[in-house]
Amino acid sequence: MNIKLKIWRQRNASSEGQFVEYQLNDVPAEASFLEMLDILNEQLVLKGEDPVTFDHDCREGICGACGLYINGHPHGRFRNTTTCQLHMRKFKDGDTITVEPWRSEAFPIIKDLMVDRTALDKIIQAGGYISVHTGGVPDANTIPVNKHDADLAMDAASCIGCGACVAACKNGSAMLFVGAKVSQFALLPQGQIESADRVQKMVARMDELGFGGCSNTYACQAECPKGISVTNIARMNRQFLAAKITEPL
Amino acid sequence: MELNSKIPAGPLSEKWTKYKTEQKLVNPANKRKLDIIVIGTGLAGASAAASFGEMGFNVKAFCIQDSPRRAHSIAAQGGINAAKNYPNDGDSVQRLFNDTIKGGDYRAREANVYRLAEVSNSIIDQCVAQGVPFARDYSGLLANRSFGGAQVSRTFYAKGQTGQQLLLGAYGALSKEVEKGTVKMYARREMLDVVVVDGRARGVIVRNLVTGELERYAAHAVVIASGGYGRVFFLSTNAMSSNGSAIWQCYKKGACMANPCFTQIHPTCIPIHGDYQSKLTLMSESLRNDGRIWVPEDAEKARLLREGKIKATDIPEEERDYYLERRYPSFGNLVPRDVASRAAKERCDAGYGVNNTGRAVYLDFKEAIQRLGRQAVEEKYGNLFEMYERIVDENPYVTPMMIYPAVHYTMGGLWVDYELQTTVKGLFAAGEANFSDHGANRLGASALMQGLSDGYFVLPYTMQNYLADQINVPHISTDLKEFDEAENAVRQKITKILSINGDTTVDMIHRRLGHIMWEKIGMSRTEQSLKEAIEEIKALRAEFWQRVKVPNVDGMNTELEKALRVADFLEMGELVARDALMRNESCGGHFRAEYQTPDGEAKRDDEHYAFVAAYEFQGVDNEPILHKEELKFENVELKQRNYK
Numbered sequence: 060m061n062i063k064l065k066i067w068r069q070r071n072a073s074s075e076g077q078f079v080e081y082q083l084n085d086v087p088a089e090a091s092f093l094e095m096l097d098i099l100n101e102q103l104v105l106k107g108e109d110p111v112t113f114d115h116d117c118r119e120g121i122c123g124a125c126g127l128y129i130n131g132h133p134h135g136r137f138r139n140t141t142t143c144q145l146h147m148r149k150f151k152d153g154d155t156i157t158v159e160p161w162r163s164e165a166f167p168i169i170k171d172l173m174v175d176r177t178a179l180d181k182i183i184q185a186g187g188y189i190s191v192h193t194g195g196v197p198d199a200n201t202i203p204v205n206k207h208d209a210d211l212a213m214d215a216a217s218c219i220g221c222g223a224c225v226a227a228c229k230n231g232s233a234m235l236f237v238g239a240k241v242s243q244f245a246l247l248p249q250g251q252i253e254s255a256d257r258v259q260k261m262v263a264r265m266d267e268l269g270f271g272g273c274s275n276t277y278a279c280q281a282e283c284p285k286g287i288s289v290t291n292i293a294r295m296n297r298q299f300l301a302a303k304i305t306e307p308l
Numbered sequence: 309m310e311l312n313s314k315i316p317a318g319p320l321s322e323k324w325t326k327y328k329t330e331q332k333l334v335n336p337a338n339k340r341k342l343d344i345i346v347i348g349t350g351l352a353g354a355s356a357a358a359s360f361g362e363m364g365f366n367v368k369a370f371c372i373q374d375s376p377r378r379a380h381s382i383a384a385q386g387g388i389n390a391a392k393n394y395p396n397d398g399d400s401v402q403r404l405f406n407d408t409i410k411g412g413d414y415r416a417r418e419a420n421v422y423r424l425a426e427v428s429n430s431i432i433d434q435c436v437a438q439g440v441p442f443a444r445d446y447s448g449l450l451a452n453r454s455f456g457g458a459q460v461s462r463t464f465y466a467k468g469q470t471g472q473q474l475l476l477g478a479y480g481a482l483s484k485e486v487e488k489g490t491v492k493m494y495a496r497r498e499m500l501d502v503v504v505v506d507g508r509a510r511g512v513i514v515r516n517l518v519t520g521e522l523e524r525y526a527a528h529a530v531v532i533a534s535g536g537y538g539r540v541f542f543l544s545t546n547a548m549s550s551n552g553s554a555i556w557q558c559y560k561k562g563a564c565m566a567n568p569c570f571t572q573i574h575p576t577c578i579p580i581h582g583d584y585q586s587k588l589t590l591m592s593e594s595l596r597n598d599g600r601i602w603v604p605e606d607a608e609k610a611r612l613l614r615e616g617k618i619k620a621t622d623i624p625e626e627e628r629d630y631y632l633e634r635r636y637p638s639f640g641n642l643v644p645r646d647v648a649s650r651a652a653k654e655r656c657d658a659g660y661g662v663n664n665t666g667r668a669v670y671l672d673f674k675e676a677i678q679r680l681g682r683q684a685v686e687e688k689y690g691n692l693f694e695m696y697e698r699i700v701d702e703n704p705y706v707t708p709m710m711i712y713p714a715v716h717y718t719m720g721g722l723w724v725d726y727e728l729q730t731t732v733k734g735l736f737a738a739g740e741a742n743f744s745d746h747g748a749n750r751l752g753a754s755a756l757m758q759g760l761s762d763g764y765f766v767l768p769y770t771m772q773n774y775l776a777d778q779i780n781v782p783h784i785s786t787d788l789k790e791f792d793e794a795e796n797a798v799r800q801k802i803t804k805i806l807s808i809n810g811d812t813t814v815d816m817i818h819r820r821l822g823h824i825m826w827e828k829i830g831m832s833r834t835e836q837s838l839k840e841a842i843e844e845i846k847a848l849r850a851e852f853w854q855r856v857k858v859p860n861v862d863g864m865n866t867e868l869e870k871a872l873r874v875a876d877f878l879e880m881g882e883l884v885a886r887d888a889l890m891r892n893e894s895c896g897g898h899f900r901a902e903y904q905t906p907d908g909e910a911k912r913d914d915e916h917y918a919f920v921a922a923y924e925f926q927g928v929d930n931e932p933i934l935h936k937e938e939l940k941f942e943n944v945e946l947k948q949r950n951y952k
Contacts, residue, residue: 071863089581097586097815104813109861114374116547118587120695121472122378144698169518170864177495180375184487188480189439193359193764194430196437200394203448213441213466216473220377249439 123219185264224279230271332776349376352739353533355763361485384471412747509735542822574716748896810855
């Protein structure tokens with residue numbers, strides 16, 4: 060198939076960017092979207108041009124490295140799909156495809172389609188864990204966990220930290236990302252001890268880092284490649300309110 | 309050079325306890341004065357860095373990705389083994405040890421494997437305490453499933469995302485230490501050399517992938533946890549940035565490479581579909597619990613399938629050859645990976661392969677869906693089925709999956725002693741980067757176990773033992789001449805690559821290397837194919853240094869990153885071939901066609917080859933020196949592996 064690409068090119072964080080058009084012919088329909096970009100880059104390199112820079116790693120939808128805004132949607136328009144799992148058979152011959160980086164104040168552009176998502180790591184550092192040290196823990200079966208809760212915790216824990224929720228949100232909010240981590244631990248008995256501190260610290264860090272607030276448009280849920288539910292945001296809000304009243308920091 | 313494995317004396321089951329009792333310790337005030345560098349933040353690296361930080365050392369952790377949470381451990385699907393015996397099916401530390409030694413085809417060190425089995429239970433305890441959402445049954449207790457090479461259910465899992473959940477647990481622990489300030493995290497950095505001062509590893513040279521600048525970091529000890537070198541085959545299940553360069557630089561600075569030819573070809577991957585393809589996708593081994601592997605019994609039917617004239621569902625039950633169940637009745641579809649991979653290749657070579665390429669076999673869930681119901685199958689494997697459908701565009705609930713073996717894991721790696729220290733003092737290797745626990749073949753769900761064992765429960769002890777006599781060594785300066793020399797060498801290499809400005813891309817050369825590796829050093833190797841491979845790799849290496857084209861841009865330069873890695877793969881591939889040529893036997897993942905039993909099984913030669921092959925670098929164009937560490941088996945009887 061033959062396609063036309065409109066790709067955002069930007070030399071570095073401080074330079075100005077622009078869309079550049081590329082015509083790409085004979086793209087195999089079985090190729091993934093990233094493999095299509097590989098084909099383009101191979102041609103650019105041979106022509107002596109700088110190839111398009113983008114983040115990618117596992118290419119099987121789990122590492123969360125890849126993330127492109129494709130035709131106005133983070134990871135493209137298909138549900139529960141990361142960019143690396145999007146295949147060219149989903150496009151038509153002759154299509155024009157617009158490719159942009161995540162756009163959010165909290166994610167500065169590094170180059171072309173690659174952004175800096177360190178802010179997500181910083182939110183986790185604020186308290187997105189259970190503070191046990193290595194060793195000296197009880198036997199794994201000492202505390203039974205209701206299967207229903209364990210399954211919900213697993214669903215919340217499936218977040219891959221790609222940042223699509225932030226990119227999709229008109230406010231650039233990271234509520235789905237934070238809500239998922241807070242929920243995972245809120246649903247498990249092991250997470251209870253620190254729950255009040257955790258939610259307050261993580262929310263405070265999120266605010267400090269320039270992420271916006273939530274105005275309940277659910278765009279994050281619609282675009283999340285792992286199908287993380289906004290119920291997690293509601294759970295976080297409830298935890299947050301309770302903690303603010305009963306155990307303020 | 310002499311290899312000293314430093315295995316503690318005494319009975320196998322008491323060695324680790326004895327070591328821990330007798331090792332030297334560092335008091336809390338002194339720990340604060342000591343620096344440790346950790347390269348890589350996968351299961352081994354993240355768990356080690358977090359544990360060192362908790363103990364009070366100053367840790368500098370480096371990862372190639374934008375965040376430590378993206379290390380390739382994240383892609384492990386199926387599970388993690390432990391000898392908990394929760395299902396009451398006869399498991400024990402001794403049995404996990406036996407299975408791992410046997411699964412590795414008797415080419416692993418007894419003492420290391422026993423220690424691995426011994427700490428396996430603590431890993432599960434640790435992860436549960438961290439909030440890892442393992443699968444549970446309705447009682448609220450942990451669930452288990454079975455994996456290849458075992459007759460008990462000892463695998464703990466979190467859907468098909470066990471690696472992700474364990475890594476996020478370790479990443480949480482690491483993040484906790486970053487917040488506390490004991491660990492300083494350096495992301496988007498790639499290690500390009502290790503700095504050795506007076507015979508001890510004292511630092512690293514890394515490239516800042518964003519600015520393109522070379523940076524120096526110093527420490528009292530260096531841990532390499534950079535994963536395996538499977539991408540020497542180009543196509544593999546590894547991530548795109550997975551590479552062997554960190555271990556290769558250590559090799560060039562005096563650390564021995566052990567058993568490089570022991571590479572694992574995983575039996576259940578999605579078949580190759582085109583030459584632009586960048587990677588292969590694994591379908592978890594756990595699928596073999598319920599999926600049945602088959603090809604048509606009639607070669608003519610296989611031909612019609614390849615030509616698309618009939619469909620898999622057109623083949624009636626009695627015309628299907630469930631060849632693993634036929635050849636290995638007692639283990640059936642759950643034989644170890646090397647056995648399953650070779651059996652698939654054997655059927656395809658004999659003309660029974662399916663898919664338009666003839667390089668695929670079926671993995672069928674029809675029987676499981678009838679027995680358990682579609683919903684139960686969906687609950688167990690839903691995400692894997694979805695992944696398959698996305699890539700292949702076929703629904704595996706209706707049409708059987710097609711699978712074929714692909715490069716997945718490297719058992720070989722840096723030689724380490726019982727303390728996980730390489731032949732360079734103060735240079736340690738953990739996880740897939742070392743060679744120590746899996747022998748010639750790794751069992752499923754054992755990689756996660758080993759990575760976390762090394763990081764949480766082994767290195768925190770052995771590192772103290774090493775650092776105990778370093779407490780009077782002040783912080784190492786990066787102004788030492790050894791740092792200048794190492795940085796200059798790296799700079800020259802980069803300048804040289806950028807100056808070639810040839811006519812072929814890095815990927816084009818990497819693909820050609822992969823083709824040589826797969827065809828001549830892949831699932832089946834012969835003396836002739838290996839000799840040819842060595843010559844072809846040498847020629848390709850020369851071509852790389854004349855023809856590669858890498859854009860000369862400042863700052864972020866992804867083509868340069870790839871070129872530096874491929875330059876190392878072009879040297880590493882040759883060592884893999886040399887090792888395979890030296891080892892005149894078949895064992896585990898190393899199958900030399902000349903050495904097989906009449907029914908096509910791997911034929912070991914314990915009399916001549918029961919040793920670890922450790923290579924000492926002598927220059928790129930010279931043959932390395934081979935050192936042999938004899939493997940002594942005092943607790944298991946060496947026999948031909950029998951899964952029949």
